[in-house]
Amino acid sequence: MKKYKKHSLLLLVIVMFILPLLLDIYWLDVLTLVLFYVVLTQGLNIVVGYTGLLDLGYAAFFAVGAYTTAILMTTFHWSFWLTLPVAALFAAVAGIIVGTPTLRLRSDYLAIVTLGFGEIVRILAINLDITGSSSGIYGIPRPTIGSYVLSSQQDFYYLILIVAIISVLVVYRLGHSRIGRAWVYIREDEDAAEAMGINRIRLKLLSYATGAVIGSLAGSIFAVKMSAIAPLSFSFLQSVMILLAVVLGGLGSIPGVVIGAALVIVLPEVLRGAEDWRYLIFGVALVIMMIFRPQGILPKKYETEDRSDLDEKEETNDKDHSMSV
Template sequence: MNGYRKKLPVVLLLLVAAILPFLANNYWLDVATLALFYIVLAQGLNVVVGFAGLLDLGYAAFFAVGAYTTGILMTVYGWSFWLTLPVSIALAAVVGVIIGAPTLRLRSDYLAIVTLGFGEIIRLLAINLSITGSASGIYGIPRPSIGSYVLAGQLDFYYLILVIAILAVLAVKRLGTSRIGRAWMYIREDEDAAEAMGINRINMKLLAYSIGAVIGSLAGSVFAVKMSAIAPLSFSFTQSIMILLAVVLGGLGSIPGVVLGAVLVITLPELLRSVEDWRYLIFGIALVAMMLFRPQGLWPARYDAGQAASGETEAALSGRGDDDVNVDAEKCNA
């Protein structure tokens, strides 16, 4: 019975998301679609920042990699949108490793500065390379198609990004409750202790960067075909901050919290449009107040007994003793 009660809010949320296009006008449908993009991006960044504790101020770079890879392959080489996705994923994973490798020994402010620099490098490359259209960007990106049906309307892209958002949430949830997810959390809490326990922190950090990059690149690929035009301005430092804000606002490491944070970051400024001159001031004051009175986020992460039980099962299969299992369970509940 408890399992059904836990699943009921999820089912209701999916039902609302499915029927929302039939209840909203075109303007709010665009806002909802943008919120779904941010849900995908924020879940990818949640792997890096929320799970592994690696502060990343240049996450929009992965968003740009996916968008430009799809845009170039479709406009220059005439590829199908669906064929560009594996290339976009592979390239983003490589870029994630390239960005992650120099930061393995860095922490705190130094890590933030380096990731910020990499994000700006990607943006500047997009501005200066001719294949990316320089500062003007890439225009005339074809619409994707499924058989003879061309995805061109608002409704088509809403449901496309909704499916990707659901897959991203499910994938991140599975990662968070897996052995890999627990290894990330140990690294986040105490990197030296995690290494002493036998966790390969280098591989785990690179894996976090790569998985976060892959999720961001998927959102970028869909963004490119939805807008049919991309430019470096769409992947600025401000975008990275907005994505990070969604993660922090919802709760680091919290999957439903990140979803809530992404929705609020997009919808609140739109709801305040009636006070055009003051809306960003009000939005900023609300964020500061929230950080003061609820710094753990609106929906902080919680680790239940099921996650600890999963750790016990994996420990038994790997031959670890009861003492090690108890340590894992205590850390998951901490």
């Protein structure tokens, strides 16, 4: 079963690398936006899906990465690749800042604090001179690899595709590590997890920081792809759309979140022919989905996966025992 999954994933990756050769510019741009959302939803999946912390201001970390890269490249003339670790560091610090006051908060109160943080970042971007105020930052240079300048749509597609693959692998490894299991325990029963010796404070802050770092990488690439950014690109609606993709796909489910990101971007484009009705149709479809399948399109099945792993181990032990006999 695991070999079948690995082969399927490898085939999917190969198809994703070939697709730019088959699509026109419009659908290639749509697919690139899907990959941006895949990265963002993987970061939010750590916070919401694994740890169970409701975050309504995740677009703030997207903005931190974008503005850090834009400022360093336009004002201080840094290379794009050197701005990535700095943007990740600033985003991690921002994640810790927003996570610290929420350590004792849950449900609605947690949502209000994260929503407030997202609005604070957006308002700061509007009012600070270094961020270009409400006009934003323009003329952001393109990244280079040696003498080659990444400028075409295909270049940025492959760049965000590589980042998306890395983010999926990182989130997968974290989810199957001791840290990931501790996050799930905190999500299921925070008090019981703390009673069992899990450091609730440290792991919550680590969850916020890790999710923020992944979101900042998408923001950095977004800044150089668009060559211009403005506060309107990081509004509350962006946070809602990212959260919607996570919930729609299935909390804690990596493939489900990828499917959710694709649906949130592609479905409105498919309905573009309906003009003013397309968002109404999109909204009705989401409501029907939440009514009849509230767990998401492809929910995470912890018990089933654990049981299958145990069955495989038992079969392997039986074979080894029979061979030794």
